[in-house]
Amino acid sequence: MSSDVDHMDVIATAGHVDHGKSALVRALTGMEPDRWAEERRRGLTIDLGFAWTTLRSGRRVAVVDVPGHERFVGNMLAGVGPVPAALLVVAADDGWSAQTAEHVAVLDALGVRHALLAVTKCDLADPRPVMADVRERLAATSMGEVPAVAVSALTGAGVPGLDAALETLLAALPPADPAAPVRLWIDRAFTIRGAGTVVTGTLAAGSVAGGDRLLLGDREVVVRRVQSLGAPVERASATARVALNLRDVAVEELARGDALLTPGAFRRTEVVDVTLTAEPEERLPAQAMVHVGSATVGARLRPLDGAVVRLRLLSPLPLRVGDRLLLRDPGARRVLGADVRDVDPPELRRRGAARQRAAELAAQPEGVAGAAADLARRRIVRADDFAVMGWPVPSDATLHGPWLMTAGLADELAARVPDVVTRYRRLRPLEPGPPVEVVRRALELPDVELVSAVVRPPLVLREGRVVDGTAGLPAEVQRAVDGIRARLAEDPFAAPEAPELVAAGLGVRELAAAARSGQLVRIADGVYLAPGIAEEARRRLATIAQPFTLSQARQAWGTSRRVAVPLAEWLDAQGVTVRLPDNTRRLR
DSSP states (O other): OEEEOOOEEEEEEEEOTTSOHHHHHHHHHSSOOOOOHHHHHHTOOOSOEEEEEEOTTSOEEEEEEOOOSGGGHHHHHHHHTTOSEEEEEEETTTOSOHHHHHHHHHHHHHTOOEEEEEEEOTTTSOHHHHHHHHHHHHTTSTTOSOOEEEOOTTTOTTHHHHHHHHHHHHHTSOOOOTTSOOEEEOOEEEEETTTEEEEEEEEOSSEEETTOEEEETTEEEEEEEEEETTEEEEEEESSEEEEEEEETOOGGGOOTTOEEEOTTSOEEEEEEEEEESSOOSSOOOSEEEEEETTEEEEEEEEEEETTEEEEEEEEEEEEOTTOEEEEEETTTTEEEEEEEEESSOOOOOSTTHHHHHHHHHHHOOSHHHHHHHHHHHHOEEEHHHHHHTTOOOOTTSEEETTEEEOTTHHHHHHTTHHHHHHHHHHHOTTSSSOBHHHHHHHHTOSOGGGGGGSOOTTEEEETTEEEETTOOOOHHHHHHHHHHHHHHHHOTTOOOOHHHHHHTTOOHHHHHHHHHTTSSEEEETTEEEOTTHHHHHHHHHTTSOSSBOHHHHHHHHTOOHHHHHHHHHHHHHHTSEEEOTTSOEEEO
16 A cells, blocks of 8 residues: 555536537546446436546646536536636537536636636637637636647547646646645545445545544544545545545445534534625525535525625535635526635624624635634634634734633733722622622623633732732721731730620621631631741640640640630641541641
8 A cells, every 4th residue: 555645636627518528538548537337328427527647747637527417517516616726628619608608607606716728629620719719708707817728539639738738737726735624525425345435525635544533424434444546545635536435334324515524623504604706796596505515505695785695504514714605596597606704603683783794794804814803803712613613813812721812802801800809899898809700790701711811910819719919908807807916926826715806896707808818817617816827836836745635735835625626627637737546646
């Protein structure tokens, strides 16, 4: 088995049914692209034919021969969809036809920029008038100035020139990204005895190897083996025609239009906002067929304004921002190109929302600038979700854990936090600050973990709250605590009794606030001592024999059982002392 498939280019044929596309492919590759004897007998390429050859330079090219019969426009779209280059075939003895126009309209709507014109049957008629006419018509499409070659599949005239012209065309194609996620639109599925289910498609980006796990709908499937150009390979990288042998998948579970996807890399969506590639000359239909890759799905159309349209797909598709769709109006035989602008669009409830949304998208640029504009509208989004939509991460965005925040938003929200803390403490003066959930709700953040991204000094996060590190207790409470601390400075273990605390105005809430502020240490209910008590207790215990009894500890501290019992247990919990099986203790 070869290790990797070398570089390959893929080109799709287009043109009238009788203009000799299949004969041209045969002359170029020496292979028969028609799939069935029945097709050959009828002289029609009903389904996608497929052949390949190596050009004189050594460049390998796969040719997808798409059907030309009018009933099979859907098939034609399946063949051309993921392929960036087209070979348009027009016969010298017939010229431009209605079907040629139909196919060219599809290529134009797809935005195909790389094309080659082959004027066939040049042994039957002078190819020059047809060549001039077709090139003039193509100049007004996405293909622009198209190079042309005159050929005869019958005599072989012009085939070497076609080889050279293909070489030049393919050399100009943009390079595929082999590191991108895989989205392989399935155009054929069949069973091979001894191997099981095999699917074929054009790998437009990414790479696939045996053992890879891909998503098919909601289930994960394993690629058993990979073939490319009829030979087994360990890994196939884009661009390539591939056949994948899938493990434990019945052919009945598959259909053309299904896609094999890198897990977690695509969002299956039923609602998309698109921009038509040209302003519609006629009123848009209420419903249309949407074509992408090999998939065909019905959709309801809602024009928002101008060329911006919202599509509601009748079944979900794995789409990304930047995808090119085709909308086909079956009634009027119209084909429109549409660029996907949003795969997770906002609901349009308010009056005028549709027009506002259309204006947003009309003004939104592409690439990183478009990503920044989309993120600015969303404000905060999970970074994984943003990438799955098809957006790059703007360089000035803030990444906080799994969350992505639009530029400047963290500072803007941080400026509001002090007011939230101040208002909360005004209502609850004994609490050091609001719990993080209160701050999350006040700022309308999607997750509490984002609170840490908007807390700035002197505010700090402490024990699940946003607190002002410089703020103290209410004045009267502070005075009472100062009095208690003055007494404890003279006798560290003389915890005041309950009546004394009440008389000083220190109830449960006031004492809890003093403990939270770090000015008192709660040893147990009703037992409060000063900070540093653990060190002082350890210092005194170090002066007596180890291990020691509770009575010996109490004498060392010079305090009552009311304080000594909970203090000993507290020191155990703090890891200062260790309680032994005979109920004596020793310093750890």
